[in-house]
Amino acid sequence: MEQQELIPHLFRSEYQKIVSVLCRLFGIAHMEIAEDIVSDTFLAATETWSTKGIPENPTAWLYTVAKNKTKNYLKRDNLFQQKLSPEIQYHAAKTEEFELDLSVKNIGDSQLAMIFTVCNPKISTESQVALALNLLCGFGIQEIADAYLTNKEVVYKRLQRAKEKLKEVNVRIEQPGFAEISERMETVLTTLYLLFSEGYYSTTQNVTLRRDFCAEAMRLAYLLTDQERTNLPEVNALLSLMCFHVSRFDARANQDGETILYHDQDESLWNQELIDQGKYYLGLSANGNLLTKYHLEAGIAYWHTHKEDTQEKWLQILQLYNNLLIIEYSPIVALNRTFALGKVYGKAAAIVEAEKLKLTGNLFYYSLLGNLYTNIDNAVALQHYRQALLLANSNADKATITRHIQHLTA
Amino acid sequence: MNDFLLIFRRDFTNKDAQPSPEELQNSIKAWQNWFGGIAAQNKLARPLQRWDIAGKVVKADKHVINGPFVEIKESIGGLIIVKAENYEEAVEIAQSCPILELGGTVEVRMASDPEG
Numbered sequence: 323m324e325q326q327e328l329i330p331h332l333f334r335s336e337y338q339k340i341v342s343v344l345c346r347l348f349g350i351a352h353m354e355i356a357e358d359i360v361s362d363t364f365l366a367a368t369e370t371w372s373t374k375g376i377p378e379n380p381t382a383w384l385y386t387v388a389k390n391k392t393k394n395y396l397k398r399d400n401l402f403q404q405k406l407s408p409e410i411q412y413h414a415a416k417t418e419e420f421e422l423d424l425s426v427k428n429i430g431d432s433q434l435a436m437i438f439t440v441c442n443p444k445i446s447t448e449s450q451v452a453l454a455l456n457l458l459c460g461f462g463i464q465e466i467a468d469a470y471l472t473n474k475e476v477v478y479k480r481l482q483r484a485k486e487k488l489k490e491v492n493v494r495i496e497q498p499g500f501a502e503i504s505e506r507m508e509t510v511l512t513t514l515y516l517l518f519s520e521g522y523y524s525t526t527q528n529v530t531l532r533r534d535f536c537a538e539a540m541r542l543a544y545l546l547t548d549q550e551r552t553n554l555p556e557v558n559a560l561l562s563l564m565c566f567h568v569s570r571f572d573a574r575a576n577q578d579g580e581t582i583l584y585h586d587q588d589e590s591l592w593n594q595e596l597i598d599q600g601k602y603y604l605g606l607s608a609n610g611n612l613l614t615k616y617h618l619e620a621g622i623a624y625w626h627t628h629k630e631d632t633q634e635k636w637l638q639i640l641q642l643y644n645n646l647l648i649i650e651y652s653p654i655v656a657l658n659r660t661f662a663l664g665k666v667y668g669k670a671a672a673i674v675e676a677e678k679l680k681l682t683g684n685l686f687y688y689s690l691l692g693n694l695y696t697n698i699d700n701a702v703a704l705q706h707y708r709q710a711l712l713l714a715n716s717n718a719d720k721a722t723i724t725r726h727i728q729h730l731t732a
Numbered sequence: 733m734n735d736f737l738l739i740f741r742r743d744f745t746n747k748d749a750q751p752s753p754e755e756l757q758n759s760i761k762a763w764q765n766w767f768g769g770i771a772a773q774n775k776l777a778r779p780l781q782r783w784d785i786a787g788k789v790v791k792a793d794k795h796v797i798n799g800p801f802v803e804i805k806e807s808i809g810g811l812i813i814v815k816a817e818n819y820e821e822a823v824e825i826a827q828s829c830p831i832l833e834l835g836g837t838v839e840v841r842m843a844s845d846p847e848g
Contacts, residue, residue, distance in 0.1 A: 644768025656772035678773050
């Protein structure tokens with residue numbers, strides 16, 4: 323990899339690792355110090371590497387510098403030392419012996435502890451996602467702003483508020499016990515799911531960034547499956563869902579970044595390795611009796627990896643959508659369910675069900691009706707597509723709807 | 733929006749009135765689609781709850797009998813609570829209930845305020 327590519331990647335992945343270890347060591351109240359030490363380390367790396375070239379083992383170089391900077395910080399700032407826990411004070415007092423533990427195990431433990439610290443139900447979901455992007459994934463303010471199509475100041479303020487809140491509610495960062503795991507797992511999974519969706523459905527044109535968001539969400543999910551205590555069926559279900567979705571990443575857009583709908587996708591671009599992984603985790607998710615929305619969504623995504631339109635496929639998808647709606651209503655699931663119903667029982671039956679939904683502010687409601695009325699009553703279909711076009715905001719949506727209109731008026 | 737109780741009743745005892753295994757199989761899909769259709773309109777007021785089929789009945793003399801209940805012509809097959817604007821809308825939901833295909837009935841009752 324070239325230096326321009328290597329450094330941001332390395333910094334991102336090492337940032338969250340060192341920050342997690344330091345935050346766990348210092349406590350969340352001193353997270354700025356942790357962040358400062360890591361930023362200083364990267365600054366030193368940028369300066370040194372630009373003149374002397376990248377060292378053979380850049381990660382080890384970063385760890386050595388981070389360790390020294392931590393040691394120096396503790397030596398220099400006696401006041402800070404006094405605020406730390408007696409245990410760290412004891413070690414830090416003998417600064418010559420103090421060694422920041424950046425072993426694979428301690429990094430893994432610290433990251434897990436950080437996931438459960440950030441995903442605190444007392445913090446708003448939006449803040450949790452922002453914190454996860456920054457602290458758990460190492461994305462910078464600019465990158466987060468790009469993904470959310472907003473400016474740096476907005477993201478900066480949001481992060482500051484979230485960090486204040488985190489300090490307010492958290493006293494200690496520690497390995498989650500079984501009680502915390504069962505109490506917080508739902509929040510953790512929601513945050514990882516949103517993080518993933520942010521990448522998968524983001525309207526930003528930056529494809530690399532979107533992939534990175536998805537990859538980070540998956541990395542955190544892998545981290546959970548890696549530890550016995552958190553390797554739960556619902557975690558496997560979420561990971562399975564992510565694998566199936568990402569397997570279609572390359573097939574979802576053409577070279578101009580326009581969306582390619584499922585029906586028109588070139589299945590040779592689907593990533594078979596990820597599909598197999600998805601199946602593997604789906605199998606593991608079936609342990610126990612728990613059936614979460616992640617199980618159902620993974621099941622739906624699984625059936626979508628069968629390109630061929632069979633009666634069996636759509637019957638299964640319809641029942642999974644039915645159950646998903648019974649657990650939790652969402653307009654988009656209601657629309658997808660109706661589409662699946664049309665595949666099983668025909669368009670006429672689906673029109674009756676679709677018109678009951680009355681989602682008149684939703685462009686996909688009109689796209690669905692446009693689709694269902696096509697070849698049944700093309701004039702009505704056209705009306706619906708035109709209504710959808712009025713509601714469309716993104717260029718990708720507009721392009722897709724316009725294609726349907728052209729097809730009907732040709 | 734008001735809450736409406738929909739109670740499905742059917743004769744579970746009379747042999748002649750029982751659906752064939754194939755009818756029952758199709759009926760499972762019909763139930764799932766019916767529940768899914770209500771949920772798709774965001775009109776499910778409470779999570780679904782399954783109920784044991786057998787059950788027990790306490791009679792006037794406090795004597796307890798086990799189900800199925802020959803004395804009761806139509807037993808409760810299940811119940812759900814839906815959201816609807818008025819009786820007209822609630823009845824419309826009930827009219828597509830699969831219990832009707834199996835010769836059963838649906839009782840529709842609106843939730844009322846303690847004061848009202």
